[in-house]
Amino acid sequence: MADLIKEFLVKTVEDIKLLAPKPYWAVNENSSSLKASDLLPEEGIFKIHLVRTEELVNNSYFREVDMTSLFLPENVNINNNHRIYRIIQHWINKEYLDPPKVHYNTFDKKIEFEDGRHRVKTSYLLGYELIPVAIYFEDVDAVGNLI
Template sequence: MKIRNASAGKDNLEKQIAYYKGKSLSQLHTIVPRWAYGDNADKIRDRGISAEQERYIICLTDVGKLIQCVDFGEVERMLLFTGELLNDGRVARILHRWEQLQYIDPPTIYITEGIDHRLVFVDGRHRTKVAYLIGSLQIPVAVEPGDMEIMKTMMPLWAI
């Protein structure tokens, strides 16, 4: 059995973070997000959002409007790198995967119960902010079919 060296993994992650922090915004804008969606839906890693499960609909949305409307919790939505290892590591891994022509699952969101109907991430906050901050106009998002009708009335950002 091979034992993973945690220190080496952290060093590698820190190098990856430094590599992407060293790029200008115009250089980062050349990275094309690759989503496991549409013709590439077979590359979805989270089988819970795959079409076979019929639990989610994946549709394109205006990422700028999404950034304004969805609760990001503790994630700083307008800064790519914050100086926090957890955030910066996730951002660097996302950029690295896209730069290596790998596909990433779309973010998943839902609507909270009750009167206020807030949009909340199940997962994908960092993927969303990275796509937005490197210049994407639209991204695919997985939503439950029952939430789709409510979302359409909340904001006209869904392109189905």
């Protein structure tokens, strides 16, 4: 896989976007592709909302995820590159991914991720304007006020 990732390291964002012109999300009519059972509507834990990717990024805490570049130098964070590569491969193959799971941090007044930071990073840096996010029901209003 390392050789395949190296192939992507030399591509521009525009080249990658030509390979994966749109993201594929396991929502709405594609929700049968959900991997996380807690995202199923009957579980009543999350509400899926379509949000502006840039607003989500601007109001979220990404911890150690570097949001400045899609792929990072291999000596910096190889794990990042593996995750980004896998996400792009799924979308090239038209495979659906679960929406990121978020909650509202009342102390920092920021959105935090339970899962999906790299999916958001990839969407943002590839310029996808809108993405679905799974928001805990109790945080829908607070998150909605931010984005």
